[in-house]
Amino acid sequence: xxxxxxxxxxxxxxxxxxxxxxxxxxxxxxxxxxNFLLARKSGGKNxxxxxDTDSKRNAFGDSQLGVHAMIEAYEAVGIVxxxxxxxxxxxxxxxxxxxxxxxxxxxDELINNGHAYYCFCSSERLAELRENQKALKQRPMYxxxxxxxxxxxxxxxxASGEAHxxxxxxxxxxxxxxxxxxFGEIRVKNQDIDDQVLLKQNGWPTYHxxxxxxxxxxxxxxxxxxxxxxxxxxxxxxxxxxxxxEIPEFAHLPMILNPDGHKKLSKRYGANSIIxxxxxxxxxxxxxxYAILCGWAPDAKVAHQDEIYSIxxxxxxxxxxxxxxxxxxxxxxxxxxxxGKHIRRFTPEQFADRVLDWAENIVLKHFKVDVxxxxxDWEISLQAEVKKYLPLWKADITKFNxxxxxxxxxxxxxxxxxxxxxxxxxxxxxxSDSDWNMKNRSKSELxxxxxEVFDRLSVIFEKGSVTHEExxxxxxxxxxxxxxxxxxxxxxxxxxxxxxxxxxxxxESIEIMGWHKARxxxxxxxxxxxx
RNA sequence: GCCGCUAUCGUCUAUCGGUUAGGACAUCAGGUUCUCAUCCUGGUAGGCGGGGUUCGACUCCCCGUAGCGGCACCA
Numbered sequence: 001x002x003x004x005x006x007x008x009x010x011x012x013x014x015x016x017x018x019x020x021x022x023x024x025x026x027x028x029x030x031x032x033x034x035n036f037l038l039a040r041k042s043g044g045k046n047x048x049x050x051x052d053t054d055s056k057r058n059a060f061g062d063s064q065l066g067v068h069a070m071i072e073a074y075e076a077v078g079i080v081x082x083x084x085x086x087x088x089x090x091x092x093x094x095x096x097x098x099x100x101x102x103x104x105x106x107x108d109e110l111i112n113n114g115h116a117y118y119c120f121c122s123s124e125r126l127a128e129l130r131e132n133q134k135a136l137k138q139r140p141m142y143x144x145x146x147x148x149x150x151x152x153x154x155x156x157x158x159a160s161g162e163a164h165x166x167x168x169x170x171x172x173x174x175x176x177x178x179x180x181x182x183f184g185e186i187r188v189k190n191q192d193i194d195d196q197v198l199l200k201q202n203g204w205p206t207y208h209x210x211x212x213x214x215x216x217x218x219x220x221x222x223x224x225x226x227x228x229x230x231x232x233x234x235x236x237x238x239x240x241x242x243x244x245x246e247i248p249e250f251a252h253l254p255m256i257l258n259p260d261g262h263k264k265l266s267k268r269y270g271a272n273s274i275i276x277x278x279x280x281x282x283x284x285x286x287x288x289x290y291a292i293l294c295g296w297a298p299d300a301k302v303a304h305q306d307e308i309y310s311i312x313x314x315x316x317x318x319x320x321x322x323x324x325x326x327x328x329x330x331x332x333x334x335x336x337x338x339x340g341k342h343i344r345r346f347t348p349e350q351f352a353d354r355v356l357d358w359a360e361n362i363v364l365k366h367f368k369v370d371v372x373x374x375x376x377d378w379e380i381s382l383q384a385e386v387k388k389y390l391p392l393w394k395a396d397i398t399k400f401n402x403x404x405x406x407x408x409x410x411x412x413x414x415x416x417x418x419x420x421x422x423x424x425x426x427x428x429x430x431x432s433d434s435d436w437n438m439k440n441r442s443k444s445e446l447x448x449x450x451x452e453v454f455d456r457l458s459v460i461f462e463k464g465s466v467t468h469e470e471x472x473x474x475x476x477x478x479x480x481x482x483x484x485x486x487x488x489x490x491x492x493x494x495x496x497x498x499x500x501x502x503x504x505x506x507x508e509s510i511e512i513m514g515w516h517k518a519r520x521x522x523x524x525x526x527x528x529x530x531x
Numbered sequence: 532g533c534c535g536c537u538a539u540c541g542u543c544u545a546u547c548g549g550u551u552a553g554g555a556c557a558u559c560a561g562g563u564u565c566u567c568a569u570c571c572u573g574g575u576a577g578g579c580g581g582g583g584u585u586c587g588a589c590u591c592c593c594c595g596u597a598g599c600g601g602c603a604c605c606a
Contacts, residue, residue, distance in 0.1 A: 009534085019606055054605050123604070130603090139533040139602060165604055182538075192534055192602095200604040207606050231601040252536090259542080263600075274585060287540050297544050300553085307543090324544080326537050327599065334543065334556045343567075409569040437566090443536090475565075490565035502567035 012044030020063040024073035025271040030291040030528035103205035114241040119146040181251035227252040232320030253326040281414025284338030365401035404503035429499035447529035461515035496525035
């Protein structure tokens with residue numbers, strides 16, 4: 001394929017262009033992930049540019065804080081920026097509100113070239129115009145009234161201080177042909193395109209002007225953005241033509257939808273902050289793996305059957321060509337599956353490190369987004385739990401590693417851990433009936449059975465290490481004597497020792513906690529059952 | 532209303548004119564197992580409708596339908 005760009009050695013430069021109020025969630029992660037991937041793959045640059053040209057949005061809150069909260073969140077999942085307001089770069093400033101004079105200059109250039117014109121129409125007239133067009137079932141469009149004002153006259157009116165905007169003078173005949181990475185050739189009739197406002201009355205640019213100017217000035221080679229921009233793509237192509245600039249490669253990616261498939265992903269369905277997701281215990285590996293699979297699949301020749309990919313593999317395999325053109329729905333089941341798989345891929349040592357890192361540097365860390373949005377109730381209680389257990393975990397790392405090894409294959413997200421590991425770290429359970437299987441046996445039967453099995457277990461545990469054979473022989477043997485199903489007896493011991501009906505294997509659990517602790521649990525259980 | 536994009540199991544997807552339409556999640560049935568989970572085996576389930584083009588269409592074209600997006604001095 002012959003590209004306009006002939007220099008193959010040119011550095012690939014991509015940009016993420018959020019507005020400063022932008023929340024970071026799985027949908028936006030997925031939106032900016034391809035930039036990061038392609039930059040890493042090619043040795044190019046991943047750039048962050050803040051698009052804060054909407055004065056209304058900037059009227060609220062501390063946008064500096066918002067920007068840095070965003071950066072912090074992206075970097076937490078592993079999406080790092082090589083240039084941006086936080087690290088600088090050769091093409092700054094990277095915040096549009098600091099580039100106002102630049103946009104003004106290029107808007108004036110368009111005026112002077114005859115590719116743009118001053119428009120003096122009031123917003124009231126525009127609103128009325130729209131209403132009338134809607135009533136006539138026409139598409140709302142500017143009627144180009146001011147386009148016929150003579151340039152000299154317009155200049156005079158501007159000089160006299162009359163309120164105005166600058167509009168793009170889009171051709172009214174013929175068609176515009178655009179090339180798009182995913183959609184191929186796009187042709188539009190010029191008559192369908194509006195004379196877009198480029199510079200607002202307050203002197204600030206609209207997205208259309210600002211993004212084209214900045215993408216050019218910042219030497220962006222590939223623009224990856226949401227497919228909601230597709231309809232205005234021809235305007236941008238025309239602007240590049242007006243300026244005589246080389247057009248970057250454009251790719252318009254679909255977004256992630258709610259599970260019902262009818263709206264953009266909303267908070268209710270998993271679009272809550274990515275920091276919250278990480279606190280919940282989704283790993284960055286899992287987040288990135290799931291996110292990239294929304295609307296993309298690797299080339300069939302190199303795809304993994306289980307769809308599990310490391311971050312390095314995603315970087316290696318990702319390409320825009322295999323990007324889907326339709327929106328994908330958010331699927332919590334699959335997300336959970338992928339996260340669980342990544343948890344199980346760690347060696348026990350790696351897993352222990354990650355859990356500690358999660359506790360200290362994710363759960364308990366004070367993120368900037370916390371200042372803006374505050375903490376949810378579950379985050380507060382998770383922090384309390386982690387604060388309680390973390391010192392105990394770290395006090396005996398060998399023990400912690402052993403406990404974790406039992407949970408590694410059982411956990412979908414890390415936030416399950418404090419509770420599921422609790423029985424190794426607390427001294428007493430508050431038993432309740434629901435922690436026991438009383439379908440087949442009464443409380444008193446359970447108490448009696450536990451008492452006997454306890455005596456027999458004491459014998460083998462107190463003489464030293466216990467083999468699986470010995471353990472099984474005691475429990476099964478006694479169940480047989482009682483004419484119980486072995487499972488009922490195992491379950492009783494399980495409830496006594498772990499405080500719940502479902503747990504990791506019992507012998508391993510007892511070995512870790514030690515018989516002295518297990519016996520206390522069993523004694524207390526007998527007392528409770530006998531009440 | 533107008534303009535545009537899209538259309539394969541419930542969901543995410545593979546296929547780039549010739550396949551028993553493949554995989555993953557979910558689901559169901561087995562196996563492993565002291566419970567749960569992991570792991571393994573297997574099953575159910577799909578080309579929106581209608582016309583073309585072609586020896587042959589999920590694949591190309593047209594129409595319809597549906598979904599999504601856009602139609603701001605928001606991005």
